[in-house]
Amino acid sequence: MTRKWREYGPRFLERGTMPSILLGVGSAVMGMSAIPILTPAAPVFLGIGGTITGVSFLWTVVAGVQAIPESIKKAVDEIGKYKSIDELDQMEPIPLKLGFIGRSRVGKSSLLNLFCEIPEDKEKSGKNKQGDSTEVLYAYIHSIFYEEQGGNSQILAVIDGSGGGKKKRDYQLFKIAENADILCVILDHTSQGYDQLKQELYEIPIGQNRLKEHEDFLETLKEYLEENINESKKKKKLQCIHFLMNKKNYWKKQDENNLENWFDDIISDWKNNRKSLSNQISGTVHSNRSSGDIQALRNVIRNIIISIN
Numbered sequence: 001m002t003r004k005w006r007e008y009g010p011r012f013l014e015r016g017t018m019p020s021i022l023l024g025v026g027s028a029v030m031g032m033s034a035i036p037i038l039t040p041a042a043p044v045f046l047g048i049g050g051t052i053t054g055v056s057f058l059w060t061v062v063a064g065v066q067a068i069p070e071s072i073k074k075a076v077d078e079i080g081k082y083k084s085i086d087e088l089d090q091m092e093p094i095p096l097k098l099g100f101i102g103r104s105r106v107g108k109s110s111l112l113n114l115f116c117e118i119p120e121d122k123e124k125s126g127k128n129k130q131g132d133s134t135e136v137l138y139a140y141i142h143s144i145f146y147e148e149q150g151g152n153s154q155i156l157a158v159i160d161g162s163g164g165g166k167k168k169r170d171y172q173l174f175k176i177a178e179n180a181d182i183l184c185v186i187l188d189h190t191s192q193g194y195d196q197l198k199q200e201l202y203e204i205p206i207g208q209n210r211l212k213e214h215e216d217f218l219e220t221l222k223e224y225l226e227e228n229i230n231e232s233k234k235k236k237k238l239q240c241i242h243f244l245m246n247k248k249n250y251w252k253k254q255d256e257n258n259l260e261n262w263f264d265d266i267i268s269d270w271k272n273n274r275k276s277l278s279n280q281i282s283g284t285v286h287s288n289r290s291s292g293d294i295q296a297l298r299n300v301i302r303n304i305i306i307s308i309n
């Protein structure tokens with residue numbers, strides 16, 4: 001069976017077709033059993049049974065058509081487009097998935113736009129297309145050269161979710177973690193950003209609550225990954241978790257040591273105690289406002305890709 005059609009069964013069942021078929025058969029039996037009983041109620045039973053059977057039949061047909069997977073697309077033709085993460089496995093080759101996760105306002109969407117050099121008119125700021133449910137996550141298909149221009153390239157699907165505090169939003173971040181090969185976990189010391197301050201070199205003190213927010217998030221992420229990777233084996237070990245301590249340009253000089261130590265402690269903790277979750281664990285201090293830092297991150301990702309291949 002081709003890769004495309006292997007998906008058909010699960011997609012068909014996902015659409016609630018099993019209960020619908022059972023309901024259809026049940027009501028057909030109910031309707032038919034009314035035929036020999038020639039009471040005035042028989043046509044009513046027959047009518048109800050027939051209607052339910054008809055609706056179930058229609059439902060099954062519609063689900064059967066909807067479940068046909070999209071054709072396998074050449075990944076190279078999709079560069080520069082947003083794709084729902086469910087479509088990524090219909091590409092040839094399947095792109096390597098790089099996920100940006102972290103609390104709201106850490107700079108995930110800004111990073112996606114800068115990292116992939118998405119033209120402004122194509123920016124989506126990580127928001128889902130209107131009309132889609134919040135569960136639909138999009139990836140931007142991007143090509144990264146791992147040697148100088150003209151060398152080998154790797155097609156990446158870069159995924160950015162919404163980091164709002166609500167449980168529903170957490171679901172998005174964890175869904176990214178579940179799908180990614182390389183996970184970039186973004187942290188910062190303040191939730192403030194350029195949009196509010198309109199200044200590049202503003203010194204913002206450490207938000208202790210903000211650090212606590214990240215610590216709690218990392219704890220939940222760890223539990224989630226442990227559950228998925230170790231126990232259910234639903235997900236394979238991540239290739240790399242790279243931590244990014246963003247908004248360096250807003251650090252106060254006197255806070256540098258504290259923030260570096262806080263960040264180093266997190267990386268050491270994951271390196272020492274979470275080895276089972278990822279093949280590689282690393283981290284860099286970073287600012288989205290620095291083009292040098294964006295390039296440095298590209299190099300980090302490129303080196304990870306080289307080490308995987």
Ligand SMILES: Nc1nc2c(ncn2[C@@H]2O[C@H](COP(=O)(O)OP(=O)(O)OP(=O)(O)O)[C@@H](O)[C@H]2O)c(=O)[nH]1
Nearest residue numbers: 104105106107108109110163193194195247287288
């Ligand atoms: N000064 C400064 N501001 C930054 C940096 N990175 C992001 N910002 C700003 O922080 C604000 C929030 O950034 P977003 O990219 O929208 O954050 P997000 O993580 O996508 O947030 P959600 O979508 O709510 O989860 C924006 O105003 C960015 O311009 C940085 O390195 N330095």
Ligand SMILES: [Mg+2]
Nearest residue numbers: 108109125126
């Ligand atoms: Mg965003």
